[in-house]
Amino acid sequence: MSDNIETEIIEQPEGPVGPEAEIAALKAQLVEAEAKVAAARDAQLRGAAEAENTRRRLERDADSTRKYASEKLLGDLLAITDSLELGIKASEAPDAQVQALVEGMQLTYRQLMAFMEKNGVRTVDPIGEAFNPDAHQAMTMVESADVAPNHVMAVMQKGYKLHERLLRPAMVVVAKAPAQS
Structure with a gap:
């Protein structure tokens, strides 16, 4: 009769065996875990700072957009403003001619209507x-x-x-x- 006996081989750790070795291994694991926590905390702080910077940048861009959204529109109106100023000056002249003023107003009106049509x-x-x-x-x-x-x-x-x-x-x-x- 042969008995089948399974044997388990237990590997012995290298180096000294005992509580000092276990404490040293646990200290090494603790140092490694603390380094991982510090790295994760640093990454979290960097991410939060990046998010805050992005929020501030978007807020500045939105303010700038609100402030200057009509810049092109108003720049296009300047030609019409100039035309109106010329008409007012011409009307104040002692030899102002009504027909010339009417033609100037019609030209200014056409400029204004073209501007409005261009802008929808x-x-x-x-x-x-x-x-x-x-x-x-x-x-x-x-x-x-x-x-x-x-x-x-x-x-x-x-x-x-x-x-x-x-x-x-x-x-x-x-x-x-x-x-x-």
Whole structure:
């Protein structure tokens, strides 16, 4: 009969055996763990500082954007301002000619309208169109046999849209059917 006996081989650590060796190993592990904790704390502090710097930079950029967002727009308006100043000076001259002033005002108006169109502003001039309460403000209704009922027969003040958003509704006179006699 043969007995199968399994034997376990226990490896002995190198160096001295005993509590001093275990304490030294634990101290080495402690030093290693403290180094890892210090590195993790340093990385966390650096990350927090980086996040704070990014937040401040974004805040500065947002402030700058708010402050100077209209810079190009206002720069484009300067030519129109110059034109108006020239017209005012011309009107103050003792030999001012009305026709020249009118032509200057028309030129300035065309400059202003070109500027507005370039920046996405469109005129709402609905004469002859069906009344639309989303884009028109009815000031009055007038009986008319010439214009279909609920259609705009006159514009008192043009409206304006910025792209698809209404800036100001057109103030209009709306036609209504003549009263039956």
